[in-house]
Amino acid sequence: MTTEIDRDHWRSAVKFSPFYNKLKDHDMVNMWHRWAGYTVPTVLENTTFEYFAIRNTASLFDLTPMSKYRIWGPEALDYMNRLLPRDMTKLRVGRVAYTAWCDDEGMVIDDGTVFRVAEDEYLLCAQERQMEILKRNAIGFDIEFEEISDEIAALSFQGPVSCKILKNMGFKDIETMKMFDLRYFDFPGGEVMISRSGYTGDLGYELWMKNEQAEPMWDAIFDAGKDYNIRPIGGNALEIARIEAGLIAANVDFSPANETVRPGHAKSPFELGLDWIVKLDKGVVFNGRRALLKEKQQGSRFRFVRLDVEGNKTACNAYLFDKENGKNIGYVSSAVWAPSAKKNIALGFVDMPHGKVGDIIWAEIYYKKELKWNRRWAKCTVMDGPAWNPPRKTKTPPDDF
Amino acid sequence: MGPPTKGNEAMKKYDVIVIGAGHNGLTNAAFLAKAGLDVLMVEKNDYIGGASVSRNLHKDWMYSNCSYVCSLFRPEIYRYLNLGKHGLQVVTYNGGFSLTDCGDYLGSYSDHDVMRREIQRHSPIDVDAYDRYYTEMAKWCRFIRPLLLRTPPDPTSFKIRDLDELRFLAKKFGELGHKDLHDFMRFFTISVGDFVDQFFTSDLIKAHKAGSAVVGTNLGPYSPGTAYVLLHHYMGDVDGATGAWGFARGGMGAVAKALAGAFQEHGGEIRTGSGVEQITVKNGKVTGVRLENGEEIKADRVVSNLDAKRTFLGIMDPKDAGEKVVKAAKKFKIRGSSGKLNIALNGIPELSALPKDSKLIQGDFHVVDNMEAYERSYDEWKSGTWSKNPYLDVLIPSLTDPTMAPPGKHFMSVFVQYCPEKVNGQDWTPELVKQFGDTVINTIAKYSPNFKSLIEHVEVRTPGKIEEEIGLTGGNIFQGELSLSQLMFNRPFPGYSQYRGPVNGMYMCGSSTHPGGGVMAAPGANAAREILIDMKISTTVPEDEGDD
Amino acid sequence: MTDSNKNKYDAIIVGGGHNGLVCAAYLAKAGKKVIVLEANSQVGGGAVTSELCYGKRISYCAHFLNQLNTHVLKELNLAAHGLKFAARDLSTVSLDRDGDHLILTKNSAKGGGITKEEAVAYKNFMMLIHDYAKTLGFLMDSPPIDIFNPDWDDKLAALKLGWKLRVGLGAEKMSELLRMIGMNIRDVLNDEFENNKLKGALSFDAVLGTHTGPYSPGNFLNFLYRYAAGDSGALNIPEGGMGAVSNAIASSATASGAEVRTDARVRTINVENCAVSGVTLENGEIINSSMVISNANTKTTVFDLVGTRHFEADFVLRMTNYRMRGAAAKLHIALHALPDFKGLSKEDLANRLLIAPDQEDVERAFNHVKYGETSPSPMMEISIPSLVDKSLADNGHVLSATVQYAPYALKGGWTEEAKAAFLETCIDRIAEYAPDIREQIEHAEILTPKDLEDRFGMVGGNWHHGELTLDQMLMLRPVPEASRYALPLDGLYICGAGAHPGGGVMGAAGRNAAKAILKGEVK
Known part of the structure; x- marks a missing residue:
């Protein structure tokens, strides 16, 4: 962090993203919340409209508050390979990977995306702060790292027409970018980085730029997309999309291991349904390896489930049971009515061995009707994947609309 | 009955x-x-x-003249x-800060984001460490707190109640697991200096955090066992806010x-x-x-x-x-090491380092900005005299609680570490008490140009005076x-x-x-x-x- | 290099310090093919005899043999392998400027103004200490109890401990032990004694080799530790210096079939596919084995020999936080003739001499080291071994002293000038008691904690390779992930002082490591 902090910084508790003024222009409801020190919109106009921009046209979400780190040096690959459970030798320059990372106990600290921007340089983008983790991992490695959260402005540009709009903006060959590709493009003020990635389970891109390029970029997007009903969106709309896409969130679906105080309250990648990122046989040591090997042999405590919930009442904070009025076997961590899948869905955790695909489990749902609390039992089916996973998410080149 | x-x-x-x-x-x-x-x-x-x-020792002022926060x-x-x-x-109070010798300050802000930026202002690398520090403290607070309202077991006893209590403790330790147990043992036995060294690089932040760990003890910040005393100051809460401090109105x-x-x-x-x-x-x-x-x-x-x-x-x-x-x-070890000044002020002392409209002054402030100075002031106490550059915990309760002083006037409580029971083996004389008081007042005056001119009345309390008045042997504030x-x-x-x-x-x-x-x-x-x-x-x- | 020697050895032991040799001896006795690789031209590590100047030799690091594990002594038959004692069960003489020296044995105190009552109090106190030491001492003879995942041996040891505490000691002494275990030596001594000289001498024993002063909580445990190891801490001097101990162990090891190579500095411990595969020597030679046992400092092993990348990050952080601060320097003086210590005969001088007149003095000496300064008036433990062992000096005498305190990181660095100045300080300090010593000096040198690190691999200059504090003992030593001698890397073990039960020329860590490794194989 190179930014000098003003001695008067305390006069405002919140920070303002470089997109703040632009967002403010679209704000009709004045609903904001804090995210990593920044004030960000919860809703700008209407959550449903904002959500449908993600699925129908194109949406803009301010990603600036994400924790961003740059890691570089001769041993950057070795460093990343020890930090992350994925096999980082497989991540080529110009590619992005979703990953989680663990502590020695094999418990997930956070998840995020890692960008290989050069042979010996990576960017790491995470929900929570990672300096302490990067610091302890750096002992004995010939690398350097810095936090660049405040130096990089970022936009998540998601939706079926996002590629078309970027093409309109003159980003040449952007349609040839595959899922998880990253490329640099010319833009006034210097190159910007664009990755085909997102948190919506849909076609989309993330744009990374200098703070001073934020407003010009915003204007350029609106300019190029004026025919497509682009919408800036708040956190609520994104939340629906990510649950629909079956993606987990730190501090919602799991408690970051390094911030977890109570013994046994953290979760392993296996327990978060992230088996596929753990490469136990990659031949080098990575954090959590020994514990995860053991867990693989001895079995996990919980299973992550994506549930199709009967009825239309969302299973927020519901307990899960093996049968109606049966034994409590788990709980729901995220739940929403999925507007595109047209399903009542939930993400949650059940004790092993419950929760295999197709299993029926029960949720006890509490909900209010005109201030009066009701309770109902809802039959839930364990789904074999996310409720929303359209082919256009990965199709290359993407269709225009 | x-x-x-x-x-x-x-x-x-x-x-x-x-x-x-x-x-x-x-x-x-x-x-x-x-x-x-x-x-x-x-x-x-x-x-x-x-x-x-x-x-009520002076006019319309009310002194919390021993303990001063809750x-x-x-x-x-x-x-x-x-x-x-x-x-x-x-009533909870907010604020607090440490003053540095170079005219700056490190503020304590209740808002997490502001606090992070304040740490960042002084030492960017320590920002996340600050969160890690609090996670660890929260762990031990959570571990210790349920033990406060329980009677300790007698480890040599075979009585059912003692065995049950020992089992309760064993279970708590068992839940910790191997590594947390290590961290816990470590926390319980190391010095607060070593403890904060594990987290922070900035000496100012270390001193700011470590300050309370030697309060009332006969130990220095680099004496083993002081990290625990830190917990003793953290495990409290006001309305569920762990570590928060308040005034009794x-x-x-x-x-x-x-x-x-x-x-x-x-x-x-x-x-x-x-x-x-x-x-x-x-x-x-x-x-x-x-x-x-x-x-x-x-x-x-x-x-x-x-x-x-x-x-x-x-x-x-x-x-x-x-x-x-x-x-x-x-x-039984009950040596006193703390003194106190209770001061009636005619106004709010100006602190040159602090922005004029800062609310930090409602909290407690400290004047030691590095660990070595702190440890050296302990060496002075060991050698039988009060610290010439003491650690002070200064509070002006009347900024929060209007009942403590007449309108526009203020009560200042100054806790002083270290101050010996006897000075070089001799009893305190009025002259020595005055010198001690002057050391403290001059220390504050270094940071506040108008401080001396505001003083209306001062009560100086040495460990001896504390013992004489309220019977704490040696003037030890923890009764042991x-x-x-x-x-x-x-x-x-x-x-x-x-x-x-x-x-x-x-x-x-x-x-x-x-x-x-x-x-x-x-x-x-x-x-x-x-x-x-x-x-x-x-x-x-x-x-x-x-x-x- | 070829792979022809693959699996030629069942185990490679890195470092021929006494613990490495002990470990090798036990493994060899169990039929394992082991090789010990020692960087220097002689084995022994910190238990070594070196030439001081022409015709004079000296125990270069450790200088008393007070903690050698009795099982090691017997089981490895060290007497048959040449270990002889030049002196046994020495007394301690705490020096007094005016010649009123205090003489302490295991159970008696005389001189130095000790009253009859105090002599009795001393005797009672030492009896209590020995009781405590015996109660806890057995823990040193086996790998630490694993309380979270106990096997039968662990359960048995836990029961034994409980029995010894509750029944052996009795309720009262047990609770007294639990009270005292975390105390500082000063409070303990002030509770028992009046005599400053006595308190000074005893407090020195608690702070010796530590980074603490008498006021520092926790060092009563270090005091206890002295008496828990070896033959109740009896002070012995081996014939031929401490190197003779190492040579005897090496001889025992080779007799059992172990190979010992000197001048074979290990550059790296090699790792393949998340498991050790052998070592590479400084000269490029590769020796393969699926088991490597490091007798090097644990930090050195993890950070330098293996490399942190082969370990997980939390473990590395924990290792980083493993405290090993040394505050002792070693002083060696070659003497033309014996200096005159007022009031002490030649026989008296053969004992362990202390300069620690008062525990407040010890604390004042400690104050400086906290700030990276040397003590202007240091404390010392002095031995003149040539009085009992003629083989050490062809003529004249050699004097060896452990000096406290000197910081590892001196403010301004350990320059030649700084070292010379501290050497003068030390000699002046001895001259306070033996005014004519300067006239007798043929050669004098000082090893600072930094030198101890450079010469003996004692990181931070701490000769326990890790401070002995409650949180760095038993199953928490060096760190929980490695407390049973296996580091969290397949095939890698430690057998040095950095592991339970710690340092001093004891051999217990080496023996326990061998035990744990052999037991692991059976499992």
Whole structure:
């Protein structure tokens, strides 16, 4: 962090993203919340409209508050390979990977995306702060790292027409970018980085730029997309999309291991349904390896489930049971009515061995009707994947609309 | 146990006499009275409160002249004794800062994001470390807190209750697992200096965090065992906010006043100006107390809220106490290391480093900005003198609590670490007391140009003065040092950690017993629970009720 | 290099310090093919005899043999392998400027103004200490109890401990031990004694080899530790210096079939596919084995020999936080003739001499080291071994002293000038008691904690390779992930002082490591 902090910084508790003024222009409801020190919109106009921009046209979400780190040096690959459970030798320059990372106990600290921007340089983008983790991992490695959260402005540009709009903006060959590709493009003020990635389970891109390029970029997007009903969106709309896409969130679906105080309250990648990122046989040591090997042999405590919930009442904070009025076997961590899948869905955790695909489990749902609390039992089916996973998410080149 | 019998006062026999109307004595007495016992509280001073006292020593100023903030006070006790009804209000305060020698400051902000930026302002690399630090502290607070309102087990005992309690502890440790146990042991044994070194690089941040860890101890920031004392200052909470500190509205005397109110509501009787000369014992059983004026008062049970040394070496016949207890009491460590200045001010002192409209001044501020200076001030104390560059914890309660000083005027409480019991082996003289006071005032004046001109009255309290006035041996603010050898079942000493004294019917309820000092009231409550168990009365003394 | 020697060895032991040799000897006795690789030209590590100047030799690091594990002594038959004692069960003489020296044995105190009552008090106190030491001492003879995942041995040991505490000691002494275990030596001594000289001498024993002063909580444990190890801490001097001990162990090891190679400095411990595969020597030679046992400092092993990348990050952080601060320097003086210590005969001088007149002095000496300064008036433990062992000096005498305190990181660095100045300080300090010593000096040198690190691999200059504090003992030593001698890397073990039960020329760590490794194989 190179930014000098003003001695008067305390006069405002919140920070303002470089997109703040632009967002403010679209704000009709004045609903904001804090995210990593920044004030960000919860809703700008209407959550449903904002959500449908993600699925129908194109949406803009301010990603600036994400924790961003740059890691570089001769041993950057070795460093990343020890930090992350994925096999980082497989991540080529110009590619992005979703990953989680663990502590020695094999418990997930956070998840995020890692960008290989050069042979010996990576960017790491995470929900929570990672300096302490990067610091302890750096002992004995010939690398350097810095936090660049405040130096990089970022936009998540998601939706079926996002590629078309970027093409309109003159980003040449952007349609040839595959899922998880990253490329640099010319833009006034210097190159910007664009990755085909997102948190919506849909076609989309993330744009990374200098703070001073934020407003010009915003204007350029609106300019190029004026025919497509682009919408800036708040956190609520994104939340629906990510649950629909079956993606987990730190501090919602799991408690970051390094911030977890109570013994046994953290979760392993296996327990978060992230088996596929753990490469136990990659031949080098990575954090959590020994514990995860053991867990693989001895079995996990919980299973992550994506549930199709009967009825239309969302299973927020519901307990899960093996049968109606049966034994409590788990709980729901995220739940929403999925507007595109047209399903009542939930993400949650059940004790092993419950929760295999197709299993029926029960949720006890509490909900209010005109201030009066009701309770109902809802039959839930364990789904074999996310409720929303359209082919256009990965199709290359993407269709225009 | 029926209502108190009226009749000839001289013949009257109480169920229980509690000696010393400090907050623990009052808590103890209140719980006993609430259980229906006929309880008499005797206090040597003309006022109650012990070290939780507000005194009107200068015009319209109210001084919390011993303890001055409130955080550790157990919420369960507040609730069960209905202290709100008796006028106790604990108000959180915010702010606080450390002043640096180069004219800057490190602020304590309650807003997490602002706090992070403030850390970043001084040392970017330490920002996330700050969160890690708090996660670790939260871990140990959570571990320790449920133990506060429990009686420690006797590790040598085979009694079912002790074995159960040992099993409870073993289970808690078991839950920690190998690595957390290591961290815990480490935390319990290392110095606060080493502890903060694990997290921070900035000396200022280290000193800011480590400050409270040596408060009231006879240790330096690099002495092993001081990290735990840090926890002792963190594990409190106000309205569920762990680590938050507050003022008792009206000064710390309000705590005592409310406890006394609860006690009297349940029929308790308080006699001030009644110092106890001796706990009377006959045939190995307590019979009552003899006051300094010769009066004898009878009771089946006597509870001493005095420190272990004063109790066993002062108001008990050594023959009654027994050789072992006398020896153990002599070994009890209760050395004072803190002084205090209470100052009446004509206005708010200006601090050159602080922005004019900053609210930080409502919190406590410190003036040591590096660990070495801190440790060196400890070396001075070891060599028998007060620190020339002392650690100060300065608070102006009247900025938060309007009852403490006349409008526009202020009360300033200055806690000073280190200050010896005796100066180079000699008793304090008025001249030395003045010099000590001047050291402190000049230290503050270095950072505040108008400070001296605002002073209207100063009360200087050395450990000796604290001992003389409220009876804390050596002036030790915790009624016994908080070292590994004097915690849990070792407090005050092995075999006597369960609040029972060496003779039948004799009990202890002061901070010399588990869980130790601070205005926590847990020792008093725990002792009441044990007494009620002995009397086979169903007890209403709460255990920890936080679901955590 | 070829792979021809693959699996030629069942185990490679890195470092021929006494623990490495002990470990090798036990493994060899159990039929394992082991090789010990020692960087220097002689084995022994910190238990070594080196030439001081022409015709004079000296125990270069450790100089008393007071903690050698009795099982090691017997089981490895060290007497048959040449270990002889030049002196046994020495007394301690705490020096007094005016010649009123205090003489301490295991159970008696005389001189130095000790009253009869105090001599009795001393005797009683030492009896108590020995009781405590015996109660806990057995823990040193086996791998630490694993309380979270106990096997039968662990359960048995836990029961034994409980029995010894509760029944052996009795309720009263047990609770007293639990009270005292975390205390500082000063408070303990002030509770028991009046005599400053006595308290000074005893406090020195508690702070010796530590980074603490008498006021520092926790060092009563270090005091206890002295008497828990070896033959109740009896002070012995081996014939031929401490190197003779190492040579005897090496001889025992080779007799059992172990190979010992000197001048074979290991450059790296090699890792393949998340498991050790062998070592590479400084000269490039590769020796393969699926088991490597490091007798090097644990930090050195993890950070330098293996490399942190082969371990997980939390473990690395924990290792980083493993405290090993040394504050002792070693002083060596070659003497033309014995200096005159007022009031001490030649026989008296053969004992352990202390300069620690008062525990407040010890604390004052400690104050400086906290700030990276040397003590202007240091404390010392002095031995003149040539009085009992003629083989050490062809003529004249050699004097060896452990000096406290000197910081590892001196403010301004350990320049030649700084070292010379501290050497002068030390000699001046001895001259306070033996004014003519300067005239007798043929050669004098000082090893600072930094030198101890450079010469003996004692990181931070701490000769326990990790401070002995409650949180770095038993199953928490060096760190929880490695407390049973296996580091969290397949095939890698430690057998040095950095592991339980710690340092001093004890051999217990080496023996326990061998035990744990052999037991692991059976499992």
